[in-house]
Amino acid sequence: MTRDELLATLRNLYERQKRYNTDNRSESERYEDAEAWHERADQALLEYINDSEVSEAYSVLERWYA
Numbered sequence: 069m070t071r072d073e074l075l076a077t078l079r080n081l082y083e084r085q086k087r088y089n090t091d092n093r094s095e096s097e098r099y100e101d102a103e104a105w106h107e108r109a110d111q112a113l114l115e116y117i118n119d120s121e122v123s124e125a126y127s128v129l130e131r132w133y134a
Contacts, residue, residue: 074116081108103132 069077085105089098114123 069112069116069118071116074112077112078109081105081112 085101088101093101110126114126117123
């Protein structure tokens with residue numbers, strides 16, 4: 069993934085999240101959805117970094133989501 073592709077992916081996630089959160093959702097639904105958006109952003113960043121050692125080291129960290 070190139071830098072431009074990463075930026076496009078992150079911007080797209082932001083726009084989708086913004087539209088999604090304007091719907092009538094409860095606070096807990098928005099929180100769960102935020103976890104999903106963050107997970108997608110993490111995956112995009114790891115794809116951009118493209119280093120299996122970094123991905124492996126990152127994958128063992130405990131996250132507040134997932």
